[in-house]
Amino acid sequence: MTRDRQFQTTLIAPSIFVLLLIGVFPLVYLLVVSFQGITMTANDTSFHGLRNFAQLMQDTRAWESLLHTLVFTGVALPLELVLGLLMAQLFIDHLPGRPVFVALLVLPVVVSPIVSGATWSLMFDNRFGPINQVIGWLAGREVTLLWTIQPNLVYPAILVAEVWQWTPFMFLLLLAALSAVDKSQLEAAAIDGAGYWRTFFRIVLPAIWPVMAVAILIRGLDLFRLFDIVWALTKGGPGTTTETLSIFTYVKGFQQFETSYTAAVALLIIFALSVAVTLALRRVQLSR
Amino acid sequence: MKVQHRRQVTQAARLAGAVLLTVGFLFPIYWLFMMSFKTADEIYAYPPVWWPSGLQLGNYVVLFKDGDARAVWNSLVVSSLSTLAAMFLGTICAYSLARFKTGGDHLANWIISQRMVPPIAVVFPIFLLYVWFHWVDTYFGLILLYTAFNLPYVIWMMRGYILDIPIALEQAALVDGYTRWQVLWKVVFPMCRAGLFATAVFTFVFAWNDFIFALVLTRTEVTTYTVQVTHYFGGQSNFWAKISAMSVLGTVPIFIVVGFMQRYLVRGISLGAVKG
Numbered sequence: 017m018t019r020d021r022q023f024q025t026t027l028i029a030p031s032i033f034v035l036l037l038i039g040v041f042p043l044v045y046l047l048v049v050s051f052q053g054i055t056m057t058a059n060d061t062s063f064h065g066l067r068n069f070a071q072l073m074q075d076t077r078a079w080e081s082l083l084h085t086l087v088f089t090g091v092a093l094p095l096e097l098v099l100g101l102l103m104a105q106l107f108i109d110h111l112p113g114r115p116v117f118v119a120l121l122v123l124p125v126v127v128s129p130i131v132s133g134a135t136w137s138l139m140f141d142n143r144f145g146p147i148n149q150v151i152g153w154l155a156g157r158e159v160t161l162l163w164t165i166q167p168n169l170v171y172p173a174i175l176v177a178e179v180w181q182w183t184p185f186m187f188l189l190l191l192a193a194l195s196a197v198d199k200s201q202l203e204a205a206a207i208d209g210a211g212y213w214r215t216f217f218r219i220v221l222p223a224i225w226p227v228m229a230v231a232i233l234i235r236g237l238d239l240f241r242l243f244d245i246v247w248a249l250t251k252g253g254p255g256t257t258t259e260t261l262s263i264f265t266y267v268k269g270f271q272q273f274e275t276s277y278t279a280a281v282a283l284l285i286i287f288a289l290s291v292a293v294t295l296a297l298r299r300v301q302l303s304r
Numbered sequence: 305m306k307v308q309h310r311r312q313v314t315q316a317a318r319l320a321g322a323v324l325l326t327v328g329f330l331f332p333i334y335w336l337f338m339m340s341f342k343t344a345d346e347i348y349a350y351p352p353v354w355w356p357s358g359l360q361l362g363n364y365v366v367l368f369k370d371g372d373a374r375a376v377w378n379s380l381v382v383s384s385l386s387t388l389a390a391m392f393l394g395t396i397c398a399y400s401l402a403r404f405k406t407g408g409d410h411l412a413n414w415i416i417s418q419r420m421v422p423p424i425a426v427v428f429p430i431f432l433l434y435v436w437f438h439w440v441d442t443y444f445g446l447i448l449l450y451t452a453f454n455l456p457y458v459i460w461m462m463r464g465y466i467l468d469i470p471i472a473l474e475q476a477a478l479v480d481g482y483t484r485w486q487v488l489w490k491v492v493f494p495m496c497r498a499g500l501f502a503t504a505v506f507t508f509v510f511a512w513n514d515f516i517f518a519l520v521l522t523r524t525e526v527t528t529y530t531v532q533v534t535h536y537f538g539g540q541s542n543f544w545a546k547i548s549a550m551s552v553l554g555t556v557p558i559f560i561v562v563g564f565m566q567r568y569l570v571r572g573i574s575l576g577a578v579k580g
Contacts, residue, residue, distance in 0.1 A: 027400035030393045038452035042429035128513035130530045131551040135336040192570045192578045230577035241422035244515045262424040269428045282425040293420045
C-alpha cells in the first residue's frame with residue numbers, strides 16, 4: 017500500500033513541479049511586485065501599499081481597454097454561436113459530401129491567430145485587397161476604405177476576422193451535439209404536432225446545452241484575452257481605439273516597462289478571471 | 305411524387321448553400337496562399353490580381369536564402385520537444401489522477417483552471433523569471449514554457465481517455481506479476497494509443513500557433529514562425545510577399561496534421577466535453 021502511494025506521488029510530482037514553477041511562482045511574484053514601485057528608471061522595491069491599484073482605478077486607458085475587450089466579446093461570441101448553430105443546422109441531415117465540407121470548413125480554426133490576422137490585413141488592404149474591390153464592383157466606382165485605420169471601420173474589420181476564424185469552432189461542436197440529439201424524441205414531438213421553434217426550445221436546446229455551455233466558456237475565455245488578431249491587424253490602433261486588455265498589459269509591461277503597475281493589472285485580471293471560471297466550472301459539466 | 309420533388313429541391317438548395325459557405329470560408333486562405341506565389345508586380349497591382357500568372361516560388365527562395373526560414377525550424381523543434389515532454393509528464397500524472405484519485409477533484413479542477421489563466425497575465429512575471437535564470441531566447445526556455453502551458457490540457461484529456469479503458473486489464477496484469485511501471489508501459493499506454501496520438505496533435509498545434517509567449521520570450525535565436533511573420537509588418541508598407549510565404553510555411557504543416565486527425569477534432573477542441 018505504501019509502495020502504491022509512493023508510485024502515485026512519483027507520477028504527479030514532475031507535472032506539479034512544472035505547474036508550480038510556471039503557474040504559481042508568477043502569481044506569488046506578481047503579488048509581491050504589485051505592492052512595490054518598480055519602473056523602467058527606478059528599481060524601487062519599498063512597500064507602496066495599494067498605490068498601483070489606486071493608479072489603476074483612475075487609469076481611463078485601462079478601463080477603456082476593458083471596455084473594448086467586452087465589446088469584442090459581447091459582439092463576437094453571440095455572432096459565432098448563432099452562425100455556428102445555423103451552419104450546423106444546414107449540415108445536420110444527410111448531404112452528399114458532408115465529411116469533405118466539414119473538413120474544409122474547420123480549417124480556419126487551426127490557422128494560427130496571428131496568421132489569420134495577417135491574412136485579413138491582406139484582405140482588407142485599401143488598394144491591393146479583394147474586399148474593397150468587391151465593394152467597388154457593387155458600388156460601381158473605385159472604393160478605398162481604410163479598414164484598419166478609420167475608427168468606424170476597425171471594429172467591423174477585427175470582428176470579421178475573429179468571427180471568420182472561430183465560427184467553425186462553434187459549428188463543429190454544435191454539429192456534434194445536434195447529431196447526438198435523440199431522434200425518437202423529435203419524431204414524437206412531430207407526431208404531437210409541435211412546431212419547429214417549440215421543438216427547438218423544448219427538446220433540441222436542452223439536449224445540446226451542455227456542449228453549448230462548454231463552447232461558450234472556451235470561446236468567452238479566449239475572447240477575453242484577445243491579442244493576436246488585433247495585434248496583427250491594428251496593434252490596438254488607431255491610437256488606442258482597439259486596444260484590448262491583453263494589448264494594454266503588454267504595452268505597459270514590455271514597451272513602457274512599468275513593472276509594478278503591470279503586475280497590479282495582471283493580478284487583477286487573474287483574480288477576476290478566477291472568480292468567473294470557478295463560477296462557470298461549477299455550472300458547466302466539463303468531461304465527467 | 306410531389307413530396308419527393310420538393311425534397312430534391314431542398315436538398316439541392318442545401319448543397320448550394322454548403323458550397324457557397326465553404327467557398328466563402330476558404331477564400332481568405334486561398335488569398336493568402338495565392339499571394340505567396342505572386343511576383344512583386346502582381347502583389348502591387350491595382351486592381352488586385354485574383355489568379356497569379358504561375359506558381360513562382362521566388363518568395364520562398366528569398367526566405368530560405370536570408371535564413372528567415374529558420375523560424376519554421378525553431379517552431380518545429382520547440383513544438384515537438386515540448387509536445388513529447390508534456391505528453392509524457394501529463395499522461396503519467398493523468399494516470400495517477402484517474403486510477404488513484406490522487407488529490408481528488410480539487411487537484412483535477414485546479415489543473416484545468418491553470419489552462420484558463422490568460423497568457424498575458426503570467427507571461428510578464430515568467431519573463432522576469434527567465435531573465436533571472438538566463439532562459440530568455442533559448443530553446444530550453446521556450447520548450448519548458450510550452451510544456452507547462454500544455455500540461456493542464458494533456459492531463460485533462462488523458463484522464464478522460466484513461467477513465468474510458470477498463471480497469472480489469474490492469475488488475476489482471478498486476479496479478480500476473482507486472483510492476484506498476486510495467487502496467488503503465490505495456491497495458492495502459494497501448495490501450496489509449498489513439499487518445500495519446502490525438503492529444504499530442506492538439507498539444508503540438510497549441511505550441512505551434514502560439515504568438516504571445518514567443519513574442520516575449522525570444523529575441524533572435526529561437527524566434528518562431530509566428531513572431532517572424534510580424535517582423536515583416538512595416539510602418540509604411542507591409543512586405544506582403546514575405547508575410548504570405550512565411551504564413552504558408554507555418555500553416556501547411558498544421559493543415560496536413562489536422563487532415564489526418566478529423567476523427568479526434570471534436571473531442572480535442574472541446575476539452576473532452578464531446579466524446580465524438
